[in-house]
Amino acid sequence: MSFTRAEAFAPATMANLGVGFDILGLALCEPGDIVRVVRREQPGVSIVGIEGDGGVLTRDSRKNTASVAANAFLQTIDAQDGVEMTVYKHLPLASGLGSSAASAVAAVVAVNALFGSPLTLAELLPACLEGEACVSGYHADNVAPSLFGGITLVMGVEAGQIHKLPVPPNLHLALVTPNVGVPTSEARAVLPKMIPLQAMVTQTAAVARLVSALYRGDIEEMAAAMELDTVVEPARAHLMPMLVEVRVAAKKAGALGMVISGAGPTLCAVCDSEGIAKAAAAAMKDVYSEEGMGSAARHTQVGIEGARVLNLA
């Protein structure tokens, strides 16, 4: 069975969860990117439009994360036909919310649906990773939660190395993205290459506490454990304006903890009710406003479902 047009959504994601550098991530309910594809006889992928990126992203289908991912999928299934693609960016670029991953995942999920869903979700992973690789390296931190949804433990780039962890009920998140660019490459460059053995001990203990808290549905413990990172946040903190002040404001509003989302600059507060998440998002935004900095604030929950097909005809 095949179709003429398909549209898919893939959510923004938060990698790291503080102490889980390069191994933990979660999908947000919103925002997310949408990719629309139309089947054509000519093989390959052409980008016919990108909206919402302010003209920043490349339209070159050999370089854009969404088209590269879709192309990898088409090669996997040995497709004779190709697609024309439109990308609707609903999440900010270089903000620590997995923008490139969301575009890649939405593209692959859309094209898979268009061709009659020949591959399972897990089988879509390699193509998504190909797309992500052309922007930020071959890793699944953001791709995995965007594709599978929920909270993911990423031990490698094979589907069998990705585990889903329980999502505590009543977990709400407040996110604020200041108008400042933090390229992932710079956020990586400031990390120490070597760390003391004792830092590993502290970090493994905090990750163990975090995973245990997820299984017990204990959001307070979860938030406390997330904040115990002694390696990555201290190295990156100077790249995140007002980090300390935003944390104080979020907690004053009732948030239980706050961490950098991915490589930043988005900051994410962990809350146990929608009301508190709403208040924390506003309080976090106020900190930037008082400094004359623009920012985008939102509150949301973990997206249990991950990427999905919106339309198919």
Place this chain on the structure above:
Amino acid sequence: MSFTRAEAFAPATMANLGVGFDILGLALCEPGDIVRVVRREQPGVSIVGIEGDGGVLTRDSRKNTASVAANAFLQTIDAQDGVEMTVYKHLPLASGLGSSAASAVAAVVAVNALFGSPLTLAELLPACLEGEACVSGYHADNVAPSLFGGITLVMGVEAGQIHKLPVPPNLHLALVTPNVGVPTSEARAVLPKMIPLQAMVTQTAAVARLVSALYRGDIEEMAAAMELDTVVEPARAHLMPMLVEVRVAAKKAGALGMVISGAGPTLCAVCDSEGIAKAAAAAMKDVYSEEGMGSAARHTQVGIEGARVLNLA
């Protein structure tokens, strides 16, 4: 309410669980140390006998782990009376099974019972740590599981920093202790002081996978995760005779994984049935026998209960 004599048991423990260096530990059902105390009017602690240590342990009550721990307890409760103490060592010294911790814990639990149980289990922790400290430093890796039982996550030396983790049903362990001394100090000295950041990422991922497996009761996953340590075992392997051969033999007998118990030289295989644990223990012992090395092998389970009072009169 007070008594004239008391006797308590505290189990041997396995620290680290492979990848959980310095943070994870578990109590064994057996073996364990037994401490008997008799109340006397004179304050302080006198050691009147130690059995099963081959005369190796100090009888000096200011230096022995059991008496130092008991003394710390007596000071905590401001006791006017003291005790005469006999220690029955049922587990080998310097073998990676938490020998000093078991003696300290048994002593404190016995004296607490003798004085009418004025303190809770959690309140006994500091006195136990005092005893452990005079042998191997102020840390709770072995003391915590010996005192509380089960599988413990140790984030520090306060009772509030110790969490119990679920014990998978049908978890069986095969242990073999070769007749070779590996002082904890030497096993610590060979560890790297600095490690690559990537090793931390791998280690945190493995610990996350291990904790997740415990909650899901998945022994195969648990064993696989335990073996993923890339930092501690590689550094210590040369101190453990026949490590590779024993692992091969254990797995051939059906074990799902094998790690160094604490600082070694005891090796511990993870199994999912009593029959396999029995076979694995025999197979592991055979490896040493073929090399002309003596060893003690046993199979047991996780001791859910931890330390306990055996007699009180």
